[in-house]
Amino acid sequence: MSGLNALLDAVQAEQLEGRESVLATVVKVEGSAYRRPGARMLVSQYGRPQGTISGGCLENDVARKAWWLSESGPVIRSYSTAEALDEEGGEESLGFGLGCNGKVYVLFERIPARKSCTLLDALRNVRSRQRPAAIATIIACCRNSRADVGDRVFLESGSAPHGGLYHPALTERITDDLRLTLDRQKSSLQHYAEGCTEVDVFLEYVAPAPRLVIFGAGHDAQPLVRMAKLLGWHVSVIDSRPHFARQERFPEADFVTCASINQRFEFRELVDGAFVAVMSHSLSQDAYWLKGVLQSNPRYIGQLGPRDRTERLLDGITREVNSQPARSKLFYPIGLDIGGDTPEIVAMSVLGEIQAVMNGRTGASLKLRELKIHESYQLEPGR
Incomplete structure (x- = not known):
């Protein structure tokens, strides 16, 4: 989400100046590639490009050609990352001799200077409301299709679908798959055939920024906050010591508060679905925070300190509460x-x-990995 935050800020800056820009989005990958579908890059008229769609290999060509490629409307351009030039030839295929043996498909589209843009509205809603969205984008269609490259259907969590195609039956099928995309929290590519219309669609899952809640505002929490914000995460810091829990000690944090440990745990809603680090270095604080978090519904809990210390904490918590x-x-x-x-x-x-937990990885060296780099398996907790 860090790249998305910076990209949205860059778009806003361009629009405030009354300038158009071009958005380049990876919508399909064949074989090996550095970035996955959903990666975005903004090409402005005068400023530096914002974002990246590869490891720095394709960006110069994208920045040079984005404007003339998109002058007649949204268009797909493919880039070969194979060692030799792409065999298909033609203006839709470029060879870069990277040796990755893959192909990256990029959608180029203009972002208006002042008019509303439904795509940007959806992305901004994900950021501001902290709720996910699913976006269906047409990336290929047959000649007689009642759809065009760049047409979209949107489904934001908790809202009705909007956007659509000039084909109600196809729109309904795509909307059903957008609901599945939200449920599975995973992007995919789909082919649809409805009458004389055939389209390829990128079903994109757009997740809000991960939320990190840190219980403990000591010195070691400060670099954790800075690094998490560098990644674009939403970060909260909580401590019972007022001289530690101060906004000026954590200027990058989204939320800093001092809370007593002599009252009912009041942060269950905050930690639900969040990643939690308990690291106050205080036995009484850690016992209180950990007990409250164990009775909530976070995605991850990490407890700082030696194993035997945490197990003593758990023994004490178990004597107090049965439900964890x-x-x-x-x-x-x-x-x-x-x-x-x-x-x-x-x-x-x-x-x-x-x-690693967020992405279903083990955290081990890639040298030891048996699966392909973008396949995932789960890291088991409770070590």
Whole structure:
């Protein structure tokens, strides 16, 4: 989401100046590629491009040609990442000799200077409302189709679908698959045939920024906040010590508060669906925060400290409460085994483990990986 935040800010800056821009979006990948479908890059008229759609290999060509490619409307351009030039030839295929043996399909479209843009509205809603969306984009169609490249259907969580095609039956089928996309939280490519209309559609799942809740506002929480914000996450910091829980100590954080541990745990809604790090270095605080989080519904809980310390905490919590529905989400000691003990290394270790859990990875070296790089399996908690 970090790239999306910066991209939306760049679009807003261009529109405030009354300038058009071009949005380049990866909509399909064949074989190996650095970025996956959904990666975006904004090409402005005068400023530097914002975002990336590859590892830096394609961006120069995209920036040079974005304007004339999109002058007649949305268009798809394919880029070969194979070692040799693409065999198909033609203006829709470019060879870059990268040796990755893949092909990247990029959608180019103009962003109006001042008029509303439904795509940007949907992306902004994801950011502001912290709710996911699913977006269907036509990326190929037959000659007689009642649809064009770049046509879209939108479905935002908790809202009715909007947008659509000049083909009600096809729109209904796509909308049904958008609901599945929201349920599965995963993007996909689909082919539809309805009468004389055939289209290829990119069904994109757009997730809100991951939420990180840190219980503990010590010195080691500061680099964790900075690094998480660099990734574009939404970060909250909570501590019972007023001299620690101060906004000026965490200027990048979205929410900082001081809360007593002598009252009912009041952050269940905040931690539901969030990634949680308990790291106050205080036995009484950690016991209180961990007990409250274990009775909530987070996606991940990491407890800082030695294994035997956490197990003593858990023994005490179990004597107080029987219900701990989030126990299976608990990781301790928190973080990946990368060595080092500085606050910055600890922060990198913690964020690495959270990222692995978020994406169904093990956190191990890619050298040891048996599956392809973009396939996933689950990292088991409760070590």
